Amino acid sequence: MSNTLSPQELRESLVKRLRDQNAIRTDRIADVVAAVPREAFTPGVSEADAYDPGRAVVTKWDRDGLAISSVSAANIQAVMLEQGDPRPGENVLEIGSGGMNAAYLAELVAPGGTVTTLDIDPEVTDRARRLLADAGYDGVHVVTADGEGGAPDRAPYDLIEVTVGAPDIPPAWIDQLAPAGRIVVPLRIRGLMRSFLLVREGDHLVSRGYELCGFVPMQGAGEQRERLVLLHEAPKEEVGLRLDDGDQVDVDALRAALASPRQEVWSGITVGGEEPTHDLDLWLATALDGHARLTATVAARDAGLVASASPLGVATLVVGGTFAYRTVRAVDETRTRFELGAYGHGPAASAAASKLVDEIRTWDGAHRGGSGARIEIHPAATPDSRLPAGRVVDKTHTRIAISWPGDRP
Numbered sequence: 266m267s268n269t270l271s272p273q274e275l276r277e278s279l280v281k282r283l284r285d286q287n288a289i290r291t292d293r294i295a296d297v298v299a300a301v302p303r304e305a306f307t308p309g310v311s312e313a314d315a316y317d318p319g320r321a322v323v324t325k326w327d328r329d330g331l332a333i334s335s336v337s338a339a340n341i342q343a344v345m346l347e348q349g350d351p352r353p354g355e356n357v358l359e360i361g362s363g364g365m366n367a368a369y370l371a372e373l374v375a376p377g378g379t380v381t382t383l384d385i386d387p388e389v390t391d392r393a394r395r396l397l398a399d400a401g402y403d404g405v406h407v408v409t410a411d412g413e414g415g416a417p418d419r420a421p422y423d424l425i426e427v428t429v430g431a432p433d434i435p436p437a438w439i440d441q442l443a444p445a446g447r448i449v450v451p452l453r454i455r456g457l458m459r460s461f462l463l464v465r466e467g468d469h470l471v472s473r474g475y476e477l478c479g480f481v482p483m484q485g486a487g488e489q490r491e492r493l494v495l496l497h498e499a500p501k502e503e504v505g506l507r508l509d510d511g512d513q514v515d516v517d518a519l520r521a522a523l524a525s526p527r528q529e530v531w532s533g534i535t536v537g538g539e540e541p542t543h544d545l546d547l548w549l550a551t552a553l554d555g556h557a558r559l560t561a562t563v564a565a566r567d568a569g570l571v572a573s574a575s576p577l578g579v580a581t582l583v584v585g586g587t588f589a590y591r592t593v594r595a596v597d598e599t600r601t602r603f604e605l606g607a608y609g610h611g612p613a614a615s616a617a618a619s620k621l622v623d624e625i626r627t628w629d630g631a632h633r634g635g636s637g638a639r640i641e642i643h644p645a646a647t648p649d650s651r652l653p654a655g656r657v658v659d660k661t662h663t664r665i666a667i668s669w670p671g672d673r674p
């Protein structure tokens with residue numbers, strides 16, 4: 266981006282790019298993105314980076330080098346504001362602070378609304394308080410606390426926007442929500458994170474859509490990281506499985522499986538190179554018992570250990586000492602269309618790869634391009650009989666029921 270653009274031109278150019286990406290869908294969100302100076306919340310960062318639609322500005326790392334605080338990228342901020350649709354006069358709580366998104370929220374709830382932004386880290390809240398005041402948003406309440414407990418003093422909230430990766434929905438968030446209040450939350454289910462719009466219906470929440478997203482992980486009382494078990498490790502060459510929700514696997518057997526020859530099964534179903542397949546991943550995470558995500562370094566892929574080097578992992582079925590993961594192969598010379606398939610390793614490699622491919626076919630026939638999954642989030646004590654049909658994922662505080670069109674009660 267040219268350095269000669271004025272701040273106003275930078276904001277207008279950002280709005281245009283976010284509209285082109287379909288991150289901005291309404292004039293209300295366009296107007297606030299055009300109004301709030303991003304550079305005021307990203308001191309020390311170049312204007313090109315501050316106005317890069319897809320770039321999060323990391324402000325803090327943990328000892329292992331993992332990002333734990335950032336000003337989120339403009340595209341995900343816009344998408345989540347579209348999901349939450351904050352209205353003038355509303356009372357909004359933001360969990361996970363930085364200042365910038367709180368400024369967008371403050372613009373959207375004016376006149377008459379209130380924004381509380383909360384972070385577990387006092388360095389983050391000190392910075393947010395200072396930057397908000399300097400930019401003229403001193404009406405925003407900045408609170409230092411663990412978001413697990415919400416912010417009871419100003420409840421009930423019309424909207425709670427969570428801007429940190431959440432493994433569960435703590436009871437305080439539902440308790441502090443107005444009767445028909447909304448939560449927008451990057452929720453991790455079976456290793457996949459999606460930003461869900463959830464609406465309160467009595468004691469539970471029901472989804473009204475979801476979007477792809479990535480967020481730093483929740484710290485504090487609700488912290489629950491994914492586990493990574495390594496199936497192969499040599500200098501630079503690592504292959505592992507990401508496990509979520511307390512899932513267990515037989516690591517020794519799976520290490521032996523990886524060392525055995527692979528079996529491949531192809532589906533005959535093709536996708537375009539640019540076509541998003543995140544709904545396929547959510548379908549596989551719903552449909553497969555023994556779901557995990559296979560990750561590998563580039564060196565491990567280049568050494569031929571596995572076919573994919575995705576750091577976030579690819580959908581994998583684990584059955585005892587066998588695993589099979591989703592893969593693709595180009596079907597044309599220009600590498601614009603790819604056939605979906607699966608590679609299996611271990612004693613039941615062909616059967617596991619066939620099972621995964623069966624579910625790819627089910628997705629293609631029943632769910633591709635459809636309305637997607639619907640989730641309901643109920644308190645942990647809810648009996649099965651009160652849950653809708655579909656996959657139930659048990660969390661610490663809640664039971665999450667994931668259903669797809671056509672699921673029978």
Ligand SMILES: C[S@@+](CC[C@H](N)C(=O)[O-])C[C@H]1O[C@@H](n2cnc3c(N)ncnc32)[C@H](O)[C@@H]1O
Pocket residue numbers: 333334335336337338359360361362363364365366367383384385386389410411412413428429480481482483484485486487
């Ligand atoms: C991606 S940043 C928030 C970005 C911000 N909303 C913005 O304006 O772009 C996530 C924040 O969540 C915070 N966080 C992590 N765990 C938390 C918890 N349990 N309660 C409150 N904040 C938490 C981190 O300290 C970090 O600052």
